[in-house]
Amino acid sequence: MIPNQWYVVLDAAEVSKKPLGVKRFGVDMVFWRDAAGEIACQVDKCCHRGVRLSLGEVKGGCIECPFHGWQFDRAGQCTLVPSNGKNARIPKKFKVQSYPVREAFGWIWLYWGEVEDEQTLPDIRYFKTLQDPRFRSGTFQELWPVHYTRSVENQLDVTHLAFTHAKTIGNPKKPIVDGPLFDWIDEDTMRFFPVTQPDVGNVAKKADEIDMSKVRGFLDFRFPNMWQLCISEKFINFAAFVPVDDEHCITYIRVHQRFFPVPILGDWLVSVMNIFNRRVLGEDRRMVVSQRPIRSELEMDELLVQGDRPITEYRRRRQELKDAAAEGRAPSSIAGKTNGPKDDDGTRSTTAMEEVLAGEDTTA
Template sequence: MWLAVASSKEVSARPVGVVRLGKEIVFWRDTTGKLNAVKDLCVHRKARLSAGEVVNGRIQCPFHGFEYDGTGRVKLIPALGRNHQVEERFAIEAYTVTEKAGMIWLWVGENNLQGEPRFFDDIDENFAYAEFKELWRVPYPRAVENQLDVMHLPFIHKTTIGRGNRTLVNGPVVKWIDENEFFFYVFNEIDNGQKVKKPEELNIDLSRVYLEFIFPNTWQNHITNSIRVVAFFVPVDESKTMIYLRFYVRATKIKWLDKLIATTGMPFNKKVLHQDKRVVETQEHDIRRDMLVQGDLPITEFRKRFFKEKNFAEFFYGRSSVTKER
């Protein structure tokens, strides 16, 4: 599967070292602007390539000048001379990456490369956006599930998007588009003693605000046709997640003005995110120990898909992760 791992604007001519899914990776661009990604460790004396520089499109180790191309092969060992034919064993792991929607995507898994990354079809180049990122000290599943949680709004966000004390949760309704993408709709209301409605008892108004998730790590809040909040939940390791938050605007259709509106509106989105972070970072990391209720339906649906991807789930919870969670 394709996994969004970084913002394209973070990588220019200089090497950039990151940790993603526990892998130490270095990104750089060659002379044509093409993105490359290899293991961030020189085969020679194990120095970090990300501490080096890009020379003629290759990444150069800062220790002894070994130069690597995008396939991970050492193409030059300066001490042996430019005419020396470097043996094939001087190589490191290279990663398959691509770019879409201003993000860098990493191919994860042992299967052959399939298709291209998926993003939201209704967000195009006519939108402008502001972007923010921060590290959360929680596993990727916890970070994702926070944005699928419709029950927490009147508590965590009671001063922002959860105003109104709508604590009673009807449904919610989850609508799968295919095996990797679903919409979900919120029907929260003030509790006046009425009975909670089940999802099948609710009529979906397709014009209402909805939320959307594309497995494994892309989410959007479809506020209006012209205003969206998008998040990418990037697994750093078993216990940390980097969140990339974007505020998309297409209000005036004047790109620079929409960019200004997005930038001006970003502090509010950050405030909402930080309200979440304060509580989510207190959660126990193992999601299998939770006891879910009807209002957690989007989370339940996510977990079905998450645990189906066995190798992915095992990274966070070991081989026992394929057992049924409580």
């Protein structure tokens, strides 16, 4: 896991006043909301005698363990030991570990890493493209028995389209992958462009040979676990790759469409799109759960080719972020790195769709 990052961990709609016990980062956690709807997260284990707090219930601003009624506030501090009396002093060490969590953009985010002061944590950034209020959206999730790095890389893989998805989003007549052109649009986000061609004796073009005026869609991967596929300005798929433990990952897919920006018809279209998305993800699943090893690393026994460049870029950056965290230093700068052609001012010329979707990301 890359430490010191905000991870998407749940769909916000999954957390209610009823405590929710789930595993994330290999830890059994309980998520709940207090009376004001504020989110909280603790280790799902009572510090009294080890019962799962997720079996309990929320009372006012606290979660109550069902075994002997101890209560804990959002910071995990015990506030009541009924057998001692409500006016009895409670030692500071009567506490369950809590994690910094926030609700933003319809997701629950958890900061995984060293936290001295929650007030000084960085902002959460979310793709600007998804902020259009006309979007109707719908979410589904799938649990796969793989390390989350494999799920991420599956969505960075351009060369599988003609094969794995020959019956859906891929074109078996276009196996050649030009580029892919990639561009680190900021320190955490890699954009890349899937361009495929028929094989009529040609070989894959280098990224700087691609005629970008004909390219429309693009994909963004943002560390640590977010991705978006911008098919058009009216149709965007978002994904979050949520680490459950070292051998399991939940992929959340949220489709956004504004062909019909209205409730009933719009939501019907969203469900149809997600039926299709599930089918596409099912095609991936067969392949990805069979990959060995189940976790990907920068140095591993695989032979990557030009078309795998987004995967190589991901592995390199992931390693750098992990190394930097381990060494207590800032990661090297990567924003602006691209294999694409550059304008006179040294920046890559953007496509028409990028122009339409350009803008500042939203923070929370």
